Amino acid sequence: AHREREAALAAERDRLARVLDRMVEGVLVVGADGRVARTNPALERLLPLAAGPGATPGEATGRHEVQLAAARAAAGETVEGERLAAGGRTLLLTAAPAAGGAVLVFHDVTELQHALEVRRDFVANASHELKTPVAAILAAAETLAGGALEDRAAAARFTATIERHARRLARLVEELLALSRLEAGAAPERRPVAAAAVVAEVCALMEAPFREAGLTLRCEVAEGLPPWRGDRRSLETILTNLLDNARAYTPEGGEVAVRLEAADGGLRLRVRDTGIGIAPEHQGRIFERFYRVDPARSRAAGGTGLGLALVKHLAESLGGRVAVESAVGAGSTFTVELPGGPEAAP
Known part of the structure; x- marks a missing residue:
């Protein structure tokens, strides 16, 4: 009977260990002696440990607030909602009493x-x-x-x-x-689209506003470009918004060039301008809603702050992506990759 109980306890410990190891939350168990008894792999991913079992919670994590939370929990108090900043991440710490010690759980929020x-x-x-x-x-x-x-x-x-x-x-x-x-x-419905005609139409409509702004607009379509299976309205909106953006940020006398070509069974659309360019710290955020590099210039041009966000979402809805290459004072190039096998136009 004694061996059976020991075997049952060992099996239960193994089961709990497997549960802890598979948890996405970080767990730190503190024994009755106030020392770390166990941690799980998730904790080590969330909060790199300076020491292992046998150290105090503060020594293990290098965090004084973790030591305080463990002490409060060991004294019978439940600690909830303690925020920790760790390596650019935000963790929420919960601590509760357990068998004379404490269990600390770290949630990545x-x-x-x-x-x-x-x-x-x-x-x-x-x-x-x-x-x-x-x-x-x-x-x-x-x-x-x-x-x-x-x-x-x-x-x-x-x-x-x-x-x-x-x-x-x-x-x-x-x-x-x-x-x-x-x-x-x-998701837009995919149909055969004569993409070259769409680009030509959008460029024709944008010629007047570009001319009024003192800008040169050049549009080029690769020869023999076959029809593309996608969504006509989405392509129109993507190009129109990219051209609106280029017009807003290119000083008078500048040039904006559009090129459409086949790429990997789909389309590649490039819009290059000779504008003011985008600093590296802004390039990761320009596709966010309402994010503006130069709010005053954008509003003066009638922008809503949603144009590039819409470009990104439309491209992704078609299985594609958009990227930007830019340098301050050297202009910007937006590239949209749109998959979708060429198919005969109706």
Whole structure:
């Protein structure tokens, strides 16, 4: 019977050890002597240990707050929600009494923290972007109601202001809805698309605004480019937004070049500009919603702050990707890779 109990206890210890080893949360067990009795692999990934079993929790982790949490738990207190910063990650520490010692569990909440920050920033930025045109529309409407309607020149000026900001609002709402659909997993329907014709049409539509901005727009399509199986509207939006972005950040006298070519059974679309360029610290964030390298310049050009985010999501919804190469003062090149085997156009 004694051997059976020992065997049962050994089996239970093995089972608990396997559970601890497979947990994604880091675990540190403190014995009644106040020393580390056990850790699991997840803890070593989350919080590199300076010492192993036999050390105090503070010595093992190199963290005074871990030592304090273990002492409080060993004294019978449950510790919850202790935040630790470790190697660029955010950990949430929970400690509870256990057999005269304590069990400390470390939860990695980095992604959750980032999601909360993104949500908070999104609400703040969206509110600001909506508030600006609404305020301009209200001011113009109040001026008109206050008597400016009698002055035809002033009335024309203020109604133009209302129309301009109303269009900006409409575009902002349209892009927010498009992003929402894409983030919810909505995928465009793939059909044969004559991509060369799409690029030519978008370039033709953009010639006038580029000319007004004092910029040269050049568009090139590789010879013999076959039709592509994808989504026409997505391709139009991707190119239009990339051109809008290039126009906003390229000084007068500059040039923007578009090239479309076949690549790995799909398409490669490049938009190169001679603009102000993007510093390395911004390049990883320019595809985030409402992120602007130069907010004043972007708003002055009528940008919503959503154009590049929409490019990224549309490219990914088609199984592709977008990348940027840039240097301050040397312009930028955006490259969009869109898979999808060539197929005869209908």
